[in-house]
Amino acid sequence: MPTPTKGPRLGGGPAHERLMLANLAASLFEHKRITTTVTKAKRLRPYAERLITFAKRGDLASRRRVQGAISARNNTNKGIVHELFTEIAPQLSNRDGGYTRITKIGNRKGDNAPMAVIELVLEPVSPKQAVVKEAEKAAEKAAPAAPVAEETPATEAVETEAAEAPAAEEAAATEAEAAEAPAAEEAPEAEEKK
Template structure:
């Protein structure tokens, strides 16, 4: 797991800090979003993301490592089946921290940490595929460039001819009802 920071711990000692992070992670996986202090949320983020990475592997060794940290088998099962499946095509950034202001009692800065279960933006996937395709097609595009320019000129000429014919047809259609009214 990530190395604990030097200096003051979240709770008392390092063992208490490990237990707190494990409990926070279990609550996060159970409820998909929790409200806590900003400091705890920042410390929980790498811990939870590492557990999700283990869950994405899905093998027995990874499951046993996670079970060593989170004792509730139901939560670990949900992590390995539901959450790992939802973030299967995401390459990191499984959690999101949103600051929500200060707590009323002691004015502690609060934050919501939640799992990012939405699918990766299709636009990003399309852009990545397009750049790969453009790199592969770069040599072929240089040879086909003159032919493409001729096609563009032809299509522009056809479009210009269509736009000139359209007003003439509209004017003829307007004159026909006027001629019927005159009779």
Template sequence: MPKPTKGPRLGGGPAHERLMLANLAAALFTHKSIKTTETRAKRLRPLAERMVQFAKRGDLHARRRVLATITDKTVVHELFTVIAPQVNERQGGYTRITKLGFRKGDNASMVQMELVLEPLTPKVKRSKTATVAATPVGSENVVVEDVVADDVVVEETVVADDAAVDDAAVEADKK
């Protein structure tokens, strides 16, 4: 037996909640952005992320799993052919929730939920080890070389006192 979700149901029983989340997901994939309440968006996020993961797989079984939830074939086709290639490089975090304020009638917290379709920019990783060039003990400048992820060597000249130069020379001799 499946474990029921914690917290109150969104507007009725479990079948109604399942249908409502499927309709919200279909609207999200169709329009790329929807305006809804914060509670509904928080409940929709895991479902939408899972559907995008299935679309990234792209095989027949994944398509049938998505069709079991979202019954509109045009929405599923758009998810597999348009959205999945745009988020192919992304490892997760396919949706973004932005708070908008409160609804006028019942003061419900409203949010904008949208798909993150921008291309992913990889972060530049710097190595933790820095090599220090050995310099004579009496000099004031130490050249520090950092190797960045793309095999680019960055050299920095640092003004140091004699004690720091001695320490740098000892470290260079150890390596």
């Protein structure tokens, strides 16, 4: 867990804070969004994102580590860990970070505490980022193909000359036909004048 912020911990002591963060993370993974105070949401964000990073690895050691972090007291959260590894992590596999979003929603009526909604960002990565990744993949594919083309410049020259030869013949034939056509049109006009 990251170093806590300055000031008093959430709850009474470090053990209480760990249990609170574990319960908040379990609720977040179960419901995909929860409403809590801004302070708790800000403290939950790095905790939950680290657990999601472990879930993206998908191996047994990561599963056990997440299970230990979420269910500190009992094993009632095995279903939530399973859901995290099988449903949430694959949806976030293309995302490199920023798995959660905090939105402030105003103050609570009773004690005027600032409230926020923390939710998982399950939308696909923006189209711009997808285009950039496709361009990078295309550049990687083109890079190995370039040395192959450089090894055979003679064959490329022969191919371009062969392609240019029929084009030159067609152009000469078209010019000859164009020159004959106006001459043929002018000849009947000249005969009519006589």
